[in-house]
């Protein structure tokens with residue numbers, strides 16, 4: 635039987651400091667464990683002169699807009715995406731309620747040392763010597779087991795909302811994937827011949843994962859990091875951010891560019907697998923989150939990827955593939971050992 639996404643993420647055992655977040659409620663000064671050096675966090679940030687494009691999913695020229703955005707940024711804001719605002723707000727409210735619980739309650743749903751789901755710090759944490767001003771909650775499939783640990787008697791509404799959101803995200807992600815494949819000029823004729831594209835129905839079987847992120851107000855935001863720079867591993871990520879700045883993406887030659895929230899829009903960014911199938915035409919987005927002194931940031935990220943036994947390779951229209959084929963399972967394992975270097979290891 636194919637390995638599930640959560641099993642594929644279950645191969646490393648972590649130290650507790652790389653699982654248990656800080657008790658943010660009881661902290662008034664930035665602890666030494668969370669002080670990053672200038673080199674880590676103060677790379678110059680550009681003012682808002684550059685902005686990530688806003689694309690209407692129903693625009694007649696959506697394919698072209700997506701192609702340009704993916705080539706230049708690997709990212710765009712999406713409007714007219716069809717996800718009811720009410721549902722997005724409900725997910726955000728549940729996230730607020732969850733992270734608002736006292737630490738000892740949240741620890742009941744702590745991710746196990748070799749587990750993939752539940753409450754904890756970001757998975758990339760062991761790669762950095764300092765800890766992040768962040769707490770997360772990861773859902774793969776049903777959230778019921780962890781939700782029962784948090785709220786033994788009233789977990790159903792949380793689970794229903796998360797299920798509904800994941801279902802809607804999955805079909806939106808599939809629509810976006812088709813648009814991106816079109817942008818890569820995989821025409822319908824090719825689609826029938828192209829083995830990788832023939833995999834798209836199996837992409838639809840993908841489980842995806844949902845990550846609730848919380849970045850509490852930070853006493854010394856200039857010396858702390860919300861989420862350390864990283865790229866997302868799967869095909870694409872669909873992100874909702876509350877009305878609080880913090881997300882930034884790195885552009886070669888420019889530096890860190892802020893991605894302020896656009897009301898009603900969702901942020902779509904390319905992940906490592908899209909970089910591979912596009913034969914490096916689309917960058918995988920290197921991004922980070924900086925903390926805020928007065929505002930508590932929440933974000934909801936949906937990671938979309940094919941089943942873990944799928945083979946990921948540059949589309950066959952690219953005659954000189956710059957990456958070797960890899961199964962998603964193998965890629966997850968490479969990434970958990972080598973982080974950003976995983977992609978380089980696949981270069982032909």
Ligand SMILES: C=C1C[C@]23C[C@H]1CC[C@H]2[C@@]12CCC[C@@](C)(C(=O)O1)[C@H]2[C@@H]3C(=O)O
Pocket residue numbers: 643756757758759772842843845864865866867868937
């Ligand atoms: C399906 C995914 C995608 C994961 C791992 C797993 C569940 C949690 C996701 C994140 C969320 C936070 C950033 C990241 C880098 C992390 O540390 O955990 C993401 C990672 C990835 O995109 O690699």
Ligand SMILES: O=C(O)CCC(=O)C(=O)O
Pocket residue numbers: 845847861866873875881921922923932933935
């Ligand atoms: O909070 C954010 O905007 C970023 C979240 C993120 O990068 C992630 O969950 O992978």
Ligand SMILES: [Fe+2]
Pocket residue numbers: 864865866921
């Ligand atoms: Fe990310």
